[in-house]
Each structure stands twice: as C-alpha cells, then as structure tokens.
Amino acid sequence: DIVMTQSPDSLAVSLGERATINCKSSQSVLSSSNNKNYLSWYQQKPGQPPKLLIYWASTRESGVPDRFSGSGSGTDFTLTISSLQAEDVAVYYCHQYHSSPLTFGGGTKVEIK
Amino acid sequence: EVQLVESGGGLVQPGGSLRLSCATSGFTFSSYWMNWVRQAPGKGLEWVANIKQDGSDQNYVDSVKGRFTISRDNAKNSLSLQMNSLRAEDTALYYCGGGVGWIITDWGQGTLVTVSS
Numbered sequence: 001d002i003v004m005t006q007s008p009d010s011l012a013v014s015l016g017e018r019a020t021i022n023c024k025s026s027q028s029v030l031s032s033s034n035n036k037n038y039l040s041w042y043q044q045k046p047g048q049p050p051k052l053l054i055y056w057a058s059t060r061e062s063g064v065p066d067r068f069s070g071s072g073s074g075t076d077f078t079l080t081i082s083s084l085q086a087e088d089v090a091v092y093y094c095h096q097y098h099s100s101p102l103t104f105g106g107g108t109k110v111e112i113k
Numbered sequence: 114e115v116q117l118v119e120s121g122g123g124l125v126q127p128g129g130s131l132r133l134s135c136a137t138s139g140f141t142f143s144s145y146w147m148n149w150v151r152q153a154p155g156k157g158l159e160w161v162a163n164i165k166q167d168g169s170d171q172n173y174v175d176s177v178k179g180r181f182t183i184s185r186d187n188a189k190n191s192l193s194l195q196m197n198s199l200r201a202e203d204t205a206l207y208y209c210g211g212g213v214g215w216i217i218t219d220w221g222q223g224t225l226v227t228v229s230s
Binding site for chain 2: 001038040042044048049050051052055061091093095097100101102103104105106107
C-alpha cells in the first residue's frame, strides 16, 4: 500500500500570508505510461464533505481560486495557498489514486494566526 | 446540478449488517467510477471501495475485504455498499463519491454508521 505522509499536522498563518502543506508518498505516484502524477488535494470544512481542489498534482479544479496551487512529482508534493483568506480555514488532504488501495494523507489543519 | 445522496446508516450491533445506498442525479452515472470513503469521528479520510463504470471491477481496502460488497445499478443511477460482520472500528460517516477515472470529483454529504452494543 502507498502511505501518504503530510506535514505539518497543523499550521497557523496570518491573513494574506502564504500557507504551504507538504505530502510525501511511500512510493512514486508518477505513471511512466502518461507521465502524470496520480495525486490530488482536497479541502474539507467542518460538517462538509471533501472538495476537490487539485488533481494530476497541479491541475486546478474548475472554480477553485487561483491562490491554490499544487506542485511536485514522484513522491514529494506541495499544496500552496498564496494569500490565505478567512474562508480557507479547513483541513487539507492529499490523496493518491495511482494504485489500489487508494490512500489519503492524515490531513493538515489550517488556521488563522 | 450534481447530487449524491447517501442513506441507510444507523446504529447496529457488532456482527450485524447494514446496507448503504447512494442515489445520484445530474451527471452520467454510468460514466463514473464510484467510491465509498469513510471518516471516523474526528479522524481523517479512509477510502473503502470502488467499482468500475460497468460493475466489472471492484477494489477494496484490506480491512473490509470479505465483509463489504460494493455494487451499482446503472439503470437506477444508484450505488450500494453491503456491510456484514460489522465491527466497532467500522463506525464512521460514509461518503459516496465518483468521477471519471479514480479522481473523486463529486461527493455526497454522508451517512453515519455506528457499530455499538
């Protein structure tokens, strides 16, 4: 199974500042057949289901603000919120869909400092 | 508008069974891989199972293999999860979700399963 490890577990960032979340997979999620990273990022607010933000490691889902960006390849990935807004307070999860069983990171809680 | 509505959750004793359903609308159900993902109270997300568009392929997390069965009815745009031999550790909010390929783009609001005596 591919283990997804996120860091930090939580972070507090001032409004308008940058937030960076890291995700490391125990095996590469890069496919040699199509050169795509099978890695997505979700945002989950209290009492709500997860919301897809990023897929293929760096493709922003339709309607997601451009302050959210994803980067990385192979086993190391990053979700960046360039200018934190109050509505971005949530838990963020990375997720690999390269191989079964699909697995999620443990989550990173983002709060306002 | 894409809608996924789970039902069937509730309180069940250890060793018991429950069948979850997910009614969908607003998208071409037969084009989606469909999944069940669960979240224990106060915990993170755990993928449980998925099923291919035509139902010909299913995958499960090891902890539910042999106990849970995922199925779908494309004529009724619905997804199901039959859960047998339930354990306390199966207590969670169960989400159905789907997308093209294994990317889960759309999610329901979840149905709560509590396994307790």
